[in-house]
Amino acid sequence: MSAAPASAGPPPGFLRRYVFSTDHKVVGLQYFFLSLAAVTFGIILSLLMRFHLVWPNARLPFVGGGIMTPEQYLALVTMHGTIMVFFVLSTAPQSAFGNYFLPIQIGAPDMAFPTLNMLSFWLTVAAFLCAIAAFLVPGGAPISGWTAYPPLSGLGEVTGPGEGLGQTLWIVSVLIFCFASLLGSLNFIATTIDMRAPGLTLMRMPLTVWAWFVTAILTLLAFSVLLAGGLLLLLDRSAGTSFFLPAGLVVNGEVQSHNGGSPLLWQHLFWFFGHPEVYIAILPGMGVVSHILANFSRKPVFGYRAMALALCAIGFLGFLVWGHHMFVSGMNPYSGLAFSVLTMSIGVPSAIKTFNWLGTLWGGRIQLRSPMLFAIGFVSFFVTGGLSGIFLAQPALDTTLHATYYVVGHFHIVMGVAAIFGIFAATYYWFPKMFGRAMDESLGKLHFWLTFVGVYCIFMPMHFVGIEGGIRRYADSTGAHYLAALQPLHSFMTIAAFLTAAAQLIFFYNFFHSLKRGEPAAANPWNATTLEWITSSPPPPDNFGGSFPSVYRGPYEYSVPGEREDFLPQDVAPAGRGTTGSREIPQRAYVTGMAILLGGIWMFFMALVSAYFVRKGFSSDWRPLEVPRVLWVGTFILLASSATLALSRHDFLARRDDGFRHWWGVTGVLGIFFLAAEAIAWRQLAAADASLSGNPSASFFYVFAAAHALHLLGGIAAVLLIAIRPPKRLTRRTATDVVSLYWHGMNALWVLLFVLLLAGARS
Amino acid sequence: MRPAGYQRLPHAARLAVERRVVVRCLFLLAGILALVALTAPHAAAQGCAMCYQNAAASGEQGRAALRHGILILLLPALSLFFGIFALIYRRNNPVDCS
Numbered sequence: 001m002s003a004a005p006a007s008a009g010p011p012p013g014f015l016r017r018y019v020f021s022t023d024h025k026v027v028g029l030q031y032f033f034l035s036l037a038a039v040t041f042g043i044i045l046s047l048l049m050r051f052h053l054v055w056p057n058a059r060l061p062f063v064g065g066g067i068m069t070p071e072q073y074l075a076l077v078t079m080h081g082t083i084m085v086f087f088v089l090s091t092a093p094q095s096a097f098g099n100y101f102l103p104i105q106i107g108a109p110d111m112a113f114p115t116l117n118m119l120s121f122w123l124t125v126a127a128f129l130c131a132i133a134a135f136l137v138p139g140g141a142p143i144s145g146w147t148a149y150p151p152l153s154g155l156g157e158v159t160g161p162g163e164g165l166g167q168t169l170w171i172v173s174v175l176i177f178c179f180a181s182l183l184g185s186l187n188f189i190a191t192t193i194d195m196r197a198p199g200l201t202l203m204r205m206p207l208t209v210w211a212w213f214v215t216a217i218l219t220l221l222a223f224s225v226l227l228a229g230g231l232l233l234l235l236d237r238s239a240g241t242s243f244f245l246p247a248g249l250v251v252n253g254e255v256q257s258h259n260g261g262s263p264l265l266w267q268h269l270f271w272f273f274g275h276p277e278v279y280i281a282i283l284p285g286m287g288v289v290s291h292i293l294a295n296f297s298r299k300p301v302f303g304y305r306a307m308a309l310a311l312c313a314i315g316f317l318g319f320l321v322w323g324h325h326m327f328v329s330g331m332n333p334y335s336g337l338a339f340s341v342l343t344m345s346i347g348v349p350s351a352i353k354t355f356n357w358l359g360t361l362w363g364g365r366i367q368l369r370s371p372m373l374f375a376i377g378f379v380s381f382f383v384t385g386g387l388s389g390i391f392l393a394q395p396a397l398d399t400t401l402h403a404t405y406y407v408v409g410h411f412h413i414v415m416g417v418a419a420i421f422g423i424f425a426a427t428y429y430w431f432p433k434m435f436g437r438a439m440d441e442s443l444g445k446l447h448f449w450l451t452f453v454g455v456y457c458i459f460m461p462m463h464f465v466g467i468e469g470g471i472r473r474y475a476d477s478t479g480a481h482y483l484a485a486l487q488p489l490h491s492f493m494t495i496a497a498f499l500t501a502a503a504q505l506i507f508f509y510n511f512f513h514s515l516k517r518g519e520p521a522a523a524n525p526w527n528a529t530t531l532e533w534i535t536s537s538p539p540p541p542d543n544f545g546g547s548f549p550s551v552y553r554g555p556y557e558y559s560v561p562g563e564r565e566d567f568l569p570q571d572v573a574p575a576g577r578g579t580t581g582s583r584e585i586p587q588r589a590y591v592t593g594m595a596i597l598l599g600g601i602w603m604f605f606m607a608l609v610s611a612y613f614v615r616k617g618f619s620s621d622w623r624p625l626e627v628p629r630v631l632w633v634g635t636f637i638l639l640a641s642s643a644t645l646a647l648s649r650h651d652f653l654a655r656r657d658d659g660f661r662h663w664w665g666v667t668g669v670l671g672i673f674f675l676a677a678e679a680i681a682w683r684q685l686a687a688a689d690a691s692l693s694g695n696p697s698a699s700f701f702y703v704f705a706a707a708h709a710l711h712l713l714g715g716i717a718a719v720l721l722i723a724i725r726p727p728k729r730l731t732r733r734t735a736t737d738v739v740s741l742y743w744h745g746m747n748a749l750w751v752l753l754f755v756l757l758l759a760g761a762r763s
Numbered sequence: 764m765r766p767a768g769y770q771r772l773p774h775a776a777r778l779a780v781e782r783r784v785v786v787r788c789l790f791l792l793a794g795i796l797a798l799v800a801l802t803a804p805h806a807a808a809q810g811c812a813m814c815y816q817n818a819a820a821s822g823e824q825g826r827a828a829l830r831h832g833i834l835i836l837l838l839p840a841l842s843l844f845f846g847i848f849a850l851i852y853r854r855n856n857p858v859d860c861s
Contacts, residue, residue, distance in 0.1 A: 193850055196857040217847050221840045264821060268829065272836055312848065319840050592850070599843045610835040617828015618821065 010541045020122075022114035023541060027121050028100030029434065031091055034125060038087035039420075041132070043501055045080040049073065050494040054487070056476040071161050073475035074143035078162075079131070081146030082170065084416065085277065086177050087128050092423045093284035094219070095124070095184055098212040100434065102188065104532040105206050107197025107549050107571075109542045112190040112589040116183050123180035130173035134166040142167035145473070147270060148174075150244035150263050151256075154236040158251050171234050178227040181219050186596040188216035194589035197531070199551035203308070204570065206530045206555040207301060210308045211287025214315040215280050221319070222276040224600045228607035229269035235703070236261070240693030243615060260621035260696060265614045269607060275322040278415050279314055282382075285422020286311065286353060289375040291555075292425055293357055295528050296372035297364025298566055300556040303356045310349035310356075317346040347386075354383055365559075369526075370444030374425035377452050378418050385414020388463060403473075406466025409459045417455050424451075424507070431511075432525045436537045437518030443510040447503060454500030461489045527567050530555050534569050548583040587734040594738045598745040601711060605749055608707065609756060612700050616760070624761050625697040627754075628684045634677030635754050641670035642747045645740055652736055661723070664736075667743070668719040671712060678709055697760055704753045708746070715743050 010017050018026060051058070052068050059066035099117065103110055111117045134141040139161040144153040148170065157164035192213045196205070205213075232243040236258070244266045245258035294301045301307055320342045357379050366372070388410045392398045401407060424447075431439050470477065470486050477483040477490065524533040531551070535544050549571035557568040616622050645667045651659030682705070690698040718739045721727070726735045769780060818829055 189847060193847075193854055194857075198857055200857055202851065202855050213851075217844060221843060225836065262821075262825075264818060264825070264829070265832075268832055268836075272840075316841075316844060319837065319844070595850075596847070599846070603839060603843065606835060606839045610832040613835060614828045614832035617831070618825045 022118045024099050024103050024111045027117050028096050030121050031096035031099060035088050035092035035096055038083050042080055042083040045076050047501055049076050050497045054491050054494045070475035071143050075141035075162050078143060078145050079141045082131060085146055089281035089419050094215050097426045101532055102209060102212050104543050105209050105530050106195060106200055107531050108195035109583050111187050112195055112585055112593060113187050117187055120180045120183040123176055127173045127177035130169050134169040137165040139164045139166050142170045150266050151249055154233055154245050156237055158254055171230050175230045178223040181223045182600050185216040185219035186593055188212055189596050190589050190593040194586050194592050197549055197551050204551055204554050207290040207307055208287040210311050211283045214311050215283045218276040218280050218315050220600050221603055222273040224603040225269055225607040226273035228604050241699045260619045262618040265611055268614055272322050276318045279318045281415055281419045285378055285419045288422050288426045289378045292371050292375040292429055293360045294556040295526055296367045296369060297361055298558045299360055299364040300558055302359030306352055307356050310352045313349040321346055370441055371425045371429035373448040374421050378421040381413050381418035381421060385410055401466055403471055404466035405462040405470045405472050408472050409462030413459050432521030433532055433537050435515055436521055437514050438521045439514040440510050443506055447506045450503035451500060454496055454503055457496035458493050461493050465489050529557055529567050529569050531570055534571055587731055590730055590734050591737050594741050615696055619696055622697055623695045625701055627757050627761050628681040630677050630680045634674045637670050638674045638747050638750055641667045642744055645743050649736055649740055664723055668716055671716040675709055678705055701757060708750055712746055715746055
């Protein structure tokens with residue numbers, strides 16, 4: 001009944017140690033360097049855009065005809081947004097720093113599922129390469145923006161260069177990224193729930209851990225919906241379905257064959273992801289900044305409990321903001337009222353955080369080191385961006401401003417720059433821990449001031465340009481008289497952008513120079529209190545050298561009266577340090593992980609079900625689909641498989657091995673029978689001329705059935721695997737628990753889908 | 764809001780009194796907020812004017828479909844959100860698994 005112990009030393013061989021490593025620290029660094037490459041690429045794209053806005057007729061050597069076309073400009077806009085949102089803002093704060101420091105801060109040897117962690121990283125690399133490849137295919141990168149609104153993104157090459165293979169690659173990239181993020185998020189959640197050190201209660205968790213945990217929940221819920229939306233969009237493009245594409249579209253003189261779809265359905269699904277995405281980008285930064293402000297003020301975080309609850313509240317309300325997005329007249333006025341109040345109340349936890357950051361600084365012994373400067377910069381940008389957002393919260397103003405540079409300035413400051421300042425703060429703060437050397441302080445401060453001033457010079461004028469009516473996404477503003485008047489401001493912003501980008505070279509020099517030649521760093525150079533600082537720099541492979549800590553105090557015990565030093569590490573017990581010899585992945589973490597995975601899968605299917613209702617409601621071409629009778633048989637077989645699985649588990653608990661094996665095998669066979677019944681149903685429908693692209697009800701049937709069948713196939717594979725050779729890390733009890741949970745979850749899901757299909761057949 | 768003789772109560776009893784006071788204050792605050800909310804004007808579509816305009820133009824059937832679609836996405840999301848928090852709350856005090 002024993003689980004595998006935590007790794008004792010680094011794995012042998014270069015590939016296993018540095019490339020396909022399962023060590024969370026290596027994976028974290030891999031994510032970090034991937035983000036570094038992505039942000040460099042994203043900045044270059046933005047500089048090209050800024051250059052073109054000021055000198056639209058300049059000839060650029062690497063652009064096809066020398067002068068950038070409007071389509072090429074839009075491709076830059078799309079890819080800049082995509083790369084920054086997905087591969088920088090969603091990746092660096094959560095996947096890079098979270099991967100590296102979450103296990104150490106909770107006293108664990110690794111993530112709960114190290115192999116999954118590695119897989120998640122390499123899938124992200126594949127997604128990044130897929131996105132970049134869009135530049136290299138005929139037609140180039142897509143022009144539909146990072147929001148990929150249909151019909152533009154759904155019709156294919158006919159709508160313009162980049163909308164052919166480039167757009168397909170974009171969608172595939174996003175799908176892979178979603179999948180990778182889902183795997184990553186379930187790892188974060190299970191690790192935080194089940195891998196914490198003894199004594200590390202919720203109210204002793206560092207705020208960084210709180211932030212990564214809440215962000216992981218948002219990722220799980222939001223990315224599963226984007227995955228479903230992306231899948232439907234891909235089907236519209238490649239299989240001729242009409243989920244998002246309306247009838248009667250004429251593009252370049254060609255009548256499109258799609259019918260009855262709703263572009264609004266995409267907005268519905270996309271913004272369910274899009275709104276929480278803002279918090280996915282900013283929440284880890286909030287955690288890091290709270291952590292750093294306390295450290296360099298030598299004070300406990302002001303209102304720790306309120307800060308933790310505010311993080312949870314922001315995550316929770318993030319979904320309700322979306323919910324209110326598309327509610328319109330005709331609804332029950334009281335539910336509208338509730339949504340209004342809840343939507344506006346998201347300002348309350350944000351204000352609590354800002355107030356508590358200032359409270360933490362107030363009266364502290366402030367040390368203006370590089371991480372602290374960037375943390376204060378984060379607060380400045382968060383407040384500035386938040387204040388400009390208040391105007392956009394007014395529908396009358398938003399209608400006027402939402403297509404202008406005002407919005408570009410607002411979201412760049414609050415979501416982009418603030419989050420990136422959080423990343424910089426984290427880099428300067430944890431560099432000594434990650435690499436065992438210190439970054440140069442003078443260069444760090446120079447980098448901060450140039451970037452801080454430079455960023456304000458770029459994005460503050462954008463607000464004025466927007467108020468004056470400067471429209472975003474226009475490749476050339478010189479054509480219209482009133483827009484031409486704004487050119488001097490554009491020139492100023494472009495020069496500021498180039499100078500700010502040049503200032504980043506200081507960071508790159510400092511970073512890579514310090515890697516090799518920085519001053520050697522002590523284990524705890526900042527005199528900090530959390531668990532990452534009690535281990536060596538860089539930490540050993542199992543994080544604590546076999547001597548795992550227990551936790552006795554809160555995370556921010558600075559300047560405690562009566563103590564000899566002004567900080568008390570979390571592992572200091574009243575009578576010396578408490579450690580335990582080894583720490584293993586608890587078996588229940590696997591069950592937790594499966595429960596979280598099931599949650600993500602259900603969310604994915606709920607997105608499809610939601611799409612079903614919206615598409616049906618908007619449709620004038622919906623024809624009820626007669627559900628084949630063989631599916632009734634299949635459904636009963638599937639329900640019977642749940643019963644045999646329960647019998648198998650019963651025999652297992654009663655230590656009747658023969659009975660266990662017998663019923664376990666029967667369950668797998670019944671699963672195969674169900675798939676066979678589903679295949680027969682497909683054939684019958686195909687014979688009755690109900691094709692995937694024919695009618696929306698048939699389209700949904702095929703999507704539901706195929707997606708469920710694929711998931712069930714995974715369940716059958718797991719059943720067979722357990723029967724033949726159970727995984728080494730899991731006890732047999734855990735393995736049966738995990739598979740049973742998955743199997744029953746998938747069966748319950750099928751019952752729901754089947755009832756939905758039956759109801760659809762009658763209306 | 765404290766009873767007479769509060770100072771003479773033992774520590775545990777004083778804590779219980781304090782807790783009752785806090786709960787009453789919270790109820791009072793919630794009541795005031797509810798009253799304020801009743802006077803709030805109908806706010807719409809923060810942050811995405813295009814979504815709102817498209818939805819508003821979609822006709823009664825479309826709007827009903829959207830309402831159902833929103834609730835179908837919202838309810839499982841919120842259930843999972845709270846479910847995960849309930850799980851971590853139940854495991855607030857981690858045990859030593861070594």
